[in-house]
Amino acid sequence: MIRKSIKYIIIALINLIILSVLLWFWTDFIEITFNNWVRPIEFLKLIGITIASLIAMRISVSFFRQKEVNSIKSRLIISILITLLISSYFYIDYSLKVFQNNIQNRELRKSLAKKIEFIENGPLGTKAKNLTLEEYNEITKTNWFPKIQKESKNIIYHYSYDGFLPDYSFEVKYDILLQEKVDSTNLKYGEIRVDTIKNLKRITYNEYEY
Structure with a gap:
């Protein structure tokens, strides 16, 4: 058989x-x-x-x-x-x-991979700085990170999580021009802070669960 x-x-x-x-x-x-x-x-x-x-x-x-x-x-x-x-x-x-x-998206993902760092000596997670909007959006295709407005530049994020418990902490920072309006459509579950730096607005969004 x-x-x-x-x-x-x-x-x-x-x-x-x-x-x-x-x-x-x-x-x-x-x-x-x-x-x-x-x-x-x-x-x-x-x-x-x-x-x-x-x-x-x-x-x-x-x-x-x-x-x-x-x-x-x-x-x-x-x-x-x-x-x-x-x-x-x-x-x-x-x-x-x-x-x-x-x-x-080979070159885009290669560039993004060079910028991502794993968090050391602490909780699990990753971080990156100097991301373009295209690079950040590539992450959101795979992960749950919130979308940010299309004018965003100089994007920085920091994401850490427990691994066993649902605890996590997420922060994203990005710049827009001073005359542009802050679009918080997709930033619904955390806190937003807006700072002015010369001719830019620095947006800081924090979301966490402990």
Whole structure:
């Protein structure tokens, strides 16, 4: 029985390996830094669809027997198509993310990675300074950090968290021109302070939970 099933197991394993490679490529430093569970969670999903594809292939084999389809080539082609159909969402999603993270936004994410530092001698977390709005927005695609207004420059953030408890502390600072209005649309859950420095407004936003 196992010998007859080995070719279907190989199909499922090859599919798992290809998707795992795609997963490895799109989960770059930025992705892992702000979502350190992304790889294990996504890999569990891949294990799930691998099991689902094996079950689907087992059902198809029973169907072939009932219809007396004896061609091994036909069985294999249909089994491959079933596996690809079940995995199609992941192929599309992962391929798109590989393109976005490693081709389209490659230089942006490399620049951002050089600016991010891990907090030392204290709680878990990261910090960065001299970020552009584009770099900061790239973080918000992966993490929950609030959006800030499009005129923002010289962005600094500091984020720390407990690791076990939901306690966290988040601060972001950025500059806008003196004549520009402060847009706090997305800064809903913390405190905002506005300071004037020459011809700039320095916005400081703090959000925390203890």
